[in-house]
Amino acid sequence: MIGSPPKAIDVAGLVVYRGDSLAVDGVDLEIEPGIITSIVGPSGCGKTSLLRAIAGFERPAAGSIAIDGESVVGPDRWVPPERRRVGMVFQEGALFPHLSVAENVRYGIRGGPESRVAEVLGLVGLAELGHRMPHELSGGQQQRVAVARALAPSPRVILLDEPFVNLDATLRERVREDVRQILDRAGITTVLVTHDQEEALSVARRVAVMDAGRILQVDAPEDIYLRPESARVAEFIGDGQLVPCTVEGGTFVSAFGTGSCEGTDGDGRLFLRPEDLEQLSEGRDGGVPATIVGRRFYGHDVLDRVRLDSGEEIEVRCLSSTVLPVESVVRIALRRRLYRVFS
Amino acid sequence: MSAPPISVGSARALVWPLRDRPRFSPLLAGVALATAATANAPLAYIVIRALGAGPERLWASIGTPLTVGLLARTLALVGGVVALAVAIALPLAWVVVRTDLPARRAWAVLGALPLVFPSYVAALALVATLGPRGYVSLWIEAWTPIRIGGLVYGYTGALLALALFTYPYIFLLLVAALRDLDPAYEESSRSLGAGRWRTFFGVVLPQLRPALYGGSLLVALYTVSDFGAVSILRFNTFTLAIYNAYRALFDRSVAAALSLVLIVLAVGLIAGEGLLARRLPPHRLRASRMPSRARLGAWKWPVILFLGALAVVNLVLPLGVLVFWGARAVELGHPLGSVWQPAVGSLGVALVAALVTVGLSIPIVIWAVRHPSRLSRAVERISRAGFALPGIVIALALVFFVTRYLLPLYQTLALLIVAYVIRFLPEALAATQAAVASVSRRFEEAARSLGQSQLGTLRTMTLPLVRPGLLAGAGLVFLTTMKELPATLVLRPTGFETLATRIWSSAAEGIYSQAALPGLVLVAVALPPTYLLVIRPALEDRDGTTSRGGDR
The missing domain is CATH 1.10.3720.10 (MetI-like)
Incomplete structure (x- = not known):
């Protein structure tokens, strides 16, 4: 590692038990400085345990963690949470209910300059609300105060544990965008843990997909979505289904059509998302005949379930302005250039 | 319609x-x-x-040195009992909920069990062990020049008999409050650079106030209305004075006047608790998961020693006294x-x-x-x-x-x-x-x-x-x-x-x-x-x- 700049967070060989069960199973993870990284996975995958180990609330059974190049967990090394300079934002903000907004923010900078309280409250756009009590704020405001409180002592990293999960759907998107901009502007290394893949992809510059205690893939959001490295990642991120195919010399053959692919020769599983297929309009050649057997209407687009003559079914995403009635016979075709085939 | x-x-x-x-x-x-x-x-x-009876008569019955003395003694007893009860209940609740103490549930049950002893049984146990002819006193006096027999009568005895057996009211409320307190508060505090002590006093304790106030009110009311312990241990509070006024004089106006003062005292305690509780912020967060437990480490044995000593004093001792004297009674042919x-x-x-x-x-x-x-x-x-x-x-x-x-x-x-x-x-x-x-x-x-x-x-x-x-x-x-x-x-x-x-x-x-x-x-x-x-x-x-x- 000599010569390369230290990672903001460097996790190596981390093992964490929750009670008797293995929550984190030998994770290696490097977090890039100055950007938002999300850790996404199904509930119980160990993502929260990983985050809490970084914050210092879980004692790993093995492995090491370094923050800004300083070891905080390792063999014979344990830095308690209050000396890690790691800011944490919880699900419901966890603002201290007996302290005002300003007192909450001041809690972490005891003895520091009073101007810092106003500064971070201004950063989250709540400069006027310092005298309020937490229960007098809306859910979104509470979450912004929680971010301000975490930022106040100038931590090395900010950790967010499912911070938007308790906000209702319409509010969630707005608060999420607010918080993303605040953290971007602060230019602070941020790790966001979420089970919501849309949140993970839209907020972060890098995404780590986790399952069963292991990190499956770390990449930019578009790479995670378009170029999943394993069938597990493909299935977890976005809709889609795996269909059988055979590969020979970079070309696959499946019931839904043929095309170019990455993958080894032989039998494989082709990963198809609904938007990888299209219903051909009248007058276009090619495609496979199929019957529309079901429909989910979303407004801007439509998910049609179609059945081939051979009995196989798949979902196809279409624009709502072009759909044919259910039970129509259509022809479907693959529309991407390059596909992923998993062995 | x-x-x-x-x-x-x-x-x-x-x-x-x-x-x-x-x-x-x-x-x-x-x-x-x-x-x-x-x-x-x-x-x-x-x-x-x-x-x-008219304000003059009322004032004549309550505006006396006797009443002032009763009030002072009763308030001193309430203050002492509540303080001692909190001092026992708070650490006890914390170790059974928030530490890795072995057999936490069993210790919690043992900590609450003294509730089965009414105050007069507690007082009886105290007199029978630490009183002038009590077993522990006799044993100590046989081996040392210390004379402790008289101590159980009066304030000290009443304080011990009430505090050692009523603290579970506070303890049980604190256990529930500590368990329901979302660990995110403590973890936020730690992340913000506060150590264990500042976290406890700055974040945890303030949120235990509803339980502390509510439990203390129960203990305070129990104390002002207790008759069994103070009468056996001869500590003259309102209840005992009212009883004596009724028995000895059958003087209604004195007993009624003292009763009125006692009611005002009880209502005052309730109102005071209400005022304190009203100033608390409403609670919203409920623990969604178990708190991480503090490691007792080297403190494990001192803590167990404290819990064991407490159980000896307020469980083994009273029960032992009852069993011992029960056996004697059978022996004596009762x-x-x-x-x-x-x-x-x-x-x-x-x-x-x-x-x-x-x-x-x-x-x-x-x-x-x-x-x-x-x-x-x-x-x-x-x-x-x-x-x-x-x-x-x-x-x-x-x-x-x-x-x-x-x-x-x-x-x-x-x-x-x-x-x-x-x-x-x-x-x-x-x-x-x-x-x-x-x-x-x-x-x-x-x-x-x-x-x-x-x-x-x-x-x-x-x-x-x-x-x-x-x-x-x-x-x-x-x-x-x-x-x-x-x-x-x-x-x-x-x-x-x-x-x-x-x-x-x-x-x-x-x-x-x-x-x-x-x-x-x-x-x-x-x-x-x-x-x-x-x-x-x-x-x-x-x-x-x-x-x-x-x-x-």
Whole structure:
């Protein structure tokens, strides 16, 4: 590692038990400085345990963690949470209910300059609300105060544990965008843990997909979505289904059509998302005949379930302005250039 | 609404629920009003008696050095007991909820179990071990020149007997509060750079205030109304002075005036707690997962030593005294049957009191919960007057009242039951209210729309659904009636004895062998309801499962 700049967070060989069960199973993870990284996975995958180990609330059974190049967990090394300079934002903000907004923010900078309280409250756009009590704020405001409180002592990293999960759907998107901009502007290394893949992809510059205690893939959001490295990642991120195919010399053959692919020769599983297929309009050649057997209407687009003559079914995403009635016979075709085939 | 236009079956069924929905059965309303009036009769009578004599007479009875001394002693006792009880309960609750102490649940149960000992048994145990002829005193005096025998009488003894056996009220509330406190608060604090101590005092303790205030109020009220411990340990507080004034002088105005001061003191405590609690911010976060437990490390053995010593003092010691003297009693040839009569007396009155009290609480609660109005809620609120009325005050008020207006009731079991109802109606109301509030009124509306009358709905739908809650309430009233001393002592018919009066009179005379067997029976009867109705619910989550972490 000599010569390369230290990672903001460097996790190596981390093992964490929750009670008797293995929550984190030998994770290696490097977090890039100055950007938002999300850790996404199904509930119980160990993502929260990983985050809490970084914050210092879980004692790993093995492995090491370094923050800004300083070891905080390792063999014979344990830095308690209050000396890690790691800011944490919880699900419901966890603002201290007996302290005002300003007192909450001041809690972490005891003895520091009073101007810092106003500064971070201004950063989250709540400069006027310092005298309020937490229960007098809306859910979104509470979450912004929680971010301000975490930022106040100038931590090395900010950790967010499912911070938007308790906000209702319409509010969630707005608060999420607010918080993303605040953290971007602060230019602070941020790790966001979420089970919501849309949140993970839209907020972060890098995404780590986790399952069963292991990190499956770390990449930019578009790479995670378009170029999943394993069938597990493909299935977890976005809709889609795996269909059988055979590969020979970079070309696959499946019931839904043929095309170019990455993958080894032989039998494989082709990963198809609904938007990888299209219903051909009248007058276009090619495609496979199929019957529309079901429909989910979303407004801007439509998910049609179609059945081939051979009995196989798949979902196809279409624009709502072009759909044919259910039970129509259509022809479907693959529309991407390059596909992923998993062995 | 006017009568339904058509009286054909189906059309009627559509019309009538609307027609009589807002009305509450006048019969039940009458019962509720009568109960509320009875519950406030002693209070009203004391106030009228004390004020009726005129301000000069009132001031002459209470503005004396005697009253000032009583007030000072009572307040000193309340302050000391609450402080010592908090000092025991707070660390105890913390170690059993938030540390990796082995066998936490067992320690928690042991920590709460002293609740089974009424104060007069606690006092008896104290005198029998640390008193002038107590075993521990004799042993110490045989080996050292230290003389401790006199210490248990007066303030020190009363303080120990009350604090060591009432702290569980605070402890159980703290356990629930600590368990329900979201660990995210502590973790936020740690992440913000605060160490363990600053986190505890800056974030945890402030959020335990509701439990601390509520528990302290219970302990304070227990202390001001206690008669058993202070009388055996000869520490002259209001209750003892009132009793003595009544016994020695039969002087109504002095007893009434002192009672009034005692009521004002109790109401003041309740109001003070209310003021403190009102300034607290409302709570929203509820623990979604188990807190991480602090490692005791090298502290493990000192903590276990502290817990063990506590259990020896407030469990092993009193039980040992009872067993030892019980065995002596058998050895000395006390007839075992002598405990039979007070046991039957206790069980009988406690059972009747439990059924009557819970039964009377039902109309009050249903009226207030299902037909809320200013009147129904006011009836429910004033029915809780007994919360602020010490047993001795209720008893004296009833004696004064019936000897003047209802002489045939004097020295009857019925009057004793009335006193129990007044004293323990608040407990029954709380239990019934929790039970009724947990039943959705949709069930009742469904029953009404299926053709049941209001009383029919109560009988076929509401009561079966609330029965477990009512039984719990009855169990609580049974338990507290079994242990009740001062009202029983004053109101019992001549010759009628309960376990409590037998223990007290034997202990007050220093005849421990006569107190031991009734004491053992009382503790044995009190143990199951104390565990099932008080300790276990408090140690479990609100949804009834023992605390376990959610999955993550």
